[in-house]
Amino acid sequence: MPELFIGGRWTTAVDGQVREIRCPADGTLVAVVDEGGPKDAAAALAAAREAFDRGPWPATPPAERGRLLLRVAALLERDKDAFARAESLDTGKRLVESAYDMDDIANCFRYFGHLAAGGGSGRVVDAAGPKIDSRVVYEPVGVCALITPWNYPLLQTAWKVAPALAAGNTFVLKPSELTPHTAVLLMRALTEAGLPPGAANLVLGTGAAVGAPLTEDVRVDLVSFTGGLATGRRIMAAAAPTVKKIALELGGKNPNIVFADAAFDAAVDYALMAVFVHSGQVCSAGARLLVDNELHDAFVDELVARARRIRLGGPFDEEARTGPLISAEHRAKVAAYVAAGLDEGAVLRCGGAPPDDPALKDGFFYLPTVLDDCTPNMSVVHDESFGPVLTVERFRGENEAVALANDTIYGLAGAVWTQDSGRARRVAGRLRAGTVWINDFHPYVPQAEWGGMKQSGVGRELGPAGLAEYQEAKHIWRNTEPVPQRWFE
Numbered sequence: 001m002p003e004l005f006i007g008g009r010w011t012t013a014v015d016g017q018v019r020e021i022r023c024p025a026d027g028t029l030v031a032v033v034d035e036g037g038p039k040d041a042a043a044a045l046a047a048a049r050e051a052f053d054r055g056p057w058p059a060t061p062p063a064e065r066g067r068l069l070l071r072v073a074a075l076l077e078r079d080k081d082a083f084a085r086a087e088s089l090d091t092g093k094r095l096v097e098s099a100y101d102m103d104d105i106a107n108c109f110r111y112f113g114h115l116a117a118g119g120g121s122g123r124v125v126d127a128a129g130p131k132i133d134s135r136v137v138y139e140p141v142g143v144c145a146l147i148t149p150w151n152y153p154l155l156q157t158a159w160k161v162a163p164a165l166a167a168g169n170t171f172v173l174k175p176s177e178l179t180p181h182t183a184v185l186l187m188r189a190l191t192e193a194g195l196p197p198g199a200a201n202l203v204l205g206t207g208a209a210v211g212a213p214l215t216e217d218v219r220v221d222l223v224s225f226t227g228g229l230a231t232g233r234r235i236m237a238a239a240a241p242t243v244k245k246i247a248l249e250l251g252g253k254n255p256n257i258v259f260a261d262a263a264f265d266a267a268v269d270y271a272l273m274a275v276f277v278h279s280g281q282v283c284s285a286g287a288r289l290l291v292d293n294e295l296h297d298a299f300v301d302e303l304v305a306r307a308r309r310i311r312l313g314g315p316f317d318e319e320a321r322t323g324p325l326i327s328a329e330h331r332a333k334v335a336a337y338v339a340a341g342l343d344e345g346a347v348l349r350c351g352g353a354p355p356d357d358p359a360l361k362d363g364f365f366y367l368p369t370v371l372d373d374c375t376p377n378m379s380v381v382h383d384e385s386f387g388p389v390l391t392v393e394r395f396r397g398e399n400e401a402v403a404l405a406n407d408t409i410y411g412l413a414g415a416v417w418t419q420d421s422g423r424a425r426r427v428a429g430r431l432r433a434g435t436v437w438i439n440d441f442h443p444y445v446p447q448a449e450w451g452g453m454k455q456s457g458v459g460r461e462l463g464p465a466g467l468a469e470y471q472e473a474k475h476i477w478r479n480t481e482p483v484p485q486r487w488f489e
């Protein structure tokens with residue numbers, strides 16, 4: 001069955017291109033999919049434009065749009081196993097993690113479904129006196145280009161698709177060329193839920209051939225992108241000539257600050273989870289451990305001992321605790337960051353190489369790695385390696401902890417571990433990050449905004465602000481008793 005979805009019809013790529021998708025855990029062929037190009041992107045944009053300018057979706061009452069999103073949530077739950085399996089085969093991640101993701105994804109659709117169904121975000125403004133009806137209404141932005149990455153393929157897509165549809169937009173989705181399958185399944189669910197043709201369009205393909213044309217085209221009103229910083233900068237520049245709205249989530253280099261009075265066992269456990277879950281391919285990964293000098297030796301010894309025991313494996317290995325990296329190129333990049341860190345004086349405490357287990361030789365695995373005695377000037381400390389690599393720095397006192405934590409161009413997330421609630425609040429208040437956890441790491445809820453300060457991005461996803469990204473405010477002023485003003489007399 002063809003995999004591009006344009007104007008409500010499944011189709012192959014105009015130029016007949018295809019791509020092999022292989023599982024990163026063992027290199028097995030998952031499928032051969034259609035690979036679109038600029039002509040397919042243009043056709044999808046024409047369909048999305050037509051559906052926005054003349055189709056029923058933007059004018060569908062918000063409550064009805066909300067009900068459709070709730071039906072999508074129910075379909076995602078009905079087909080959870082198929083979605084989770086597809087996600088695991090594309091990404092190599094453990095099936096159980098893909099299943100957690102599916103729960104989050106259904107919740108995301110449900111949250112925005114209820115938000116839309118609740119309606120009523122417009123307001124009456126009574127600033128101009130009794131003869132004026134003045135109200136502000138929120139309308140869809142228009143045609144959205146949604147460009148998503150490979151680490152949480154459907155989750156990142158849901159964070160964009162659900163609010164975009166809740167607000168009444170139409171869209172063209174371009175998932176990562178490495179992980180297309182759950183996007184295909186989502187188009188089927190949207191269709192089954194009753195979304196009108198043209199409101200949702202899907203073009204598979206590379207960033208250069210499909211993503212870039214979408215970011216340049218005048219028919220696109222908004223680009224929402226999650227991915228790497230370098231690509232985010234390119235997209236911002238590409239969107240400038242036509243002054244598109246942009247929303248960018250560009251990752252982070254997130255500090256995990258552990259004070260000497262932290263609950264030791266929980267702090268070690270979460271420090272491991274913070275950085276090694278999904279082998280570090282998480283935008284909010286706690287990749288920089290900042291540990292109180294007093295606690296350093298005991299904490300890092302215990303952490304390293306536990307990191308050595310982490311079992312790697314493919315999606316269906318029930319004993320495995322984390323999986324492979326997405327590609328050979330990505331693993332080479334992670335290895336290069338580790339090598340640079342060692343050159344610059346970091347001390348390797350564990351990992352630092354692919355595993356030697358012959359059962360893992362066909363996958364892109366890399367051992368959980370801890371680099372001790374790191375300093376802020378090392379590239380492995382300030383760049384996002386996006387792999388299972390933890391750098392450790394020591395601090396003495398609250399001020400130094402905060403200074404080190406904020407010494408980054410990123411500002412997505414961070415955590416502080418202490419049993420002193422005053423200190424926890426003070427440090428949380430001083431961290432320049434869009435999300436701060438106190439005595440925790442990684443949780444989020446669709447009700448709360450997610451996004452980055454500084455170069456971690458522009459705008460917010462989730463929460464009421466996540467819906468607002470996809471809306472334009474319009475002020476409508478009605479003079480109920482117009483009388484001549486004689487301005488020019």
Ligand code: TXE
Binds near residue numbers: 147151174175176249
């Ligand atoms: O991402 P890209 P890559 C970070 C992480 C990783 C690095 C590079 O550090 O090592 O980015 O990963 C599409 N116009 N993150 O190269 O290029 C591309 O096809 C329009 C953080 O895989 O950012 C894909 O769909 N689109 C991150 C999407 O952009 C373009 C998640 C993401 O790919 C394009 C992933 C262009 N010119 C990587 N070029 C996070 N924030 O969670 C590429 N694309």
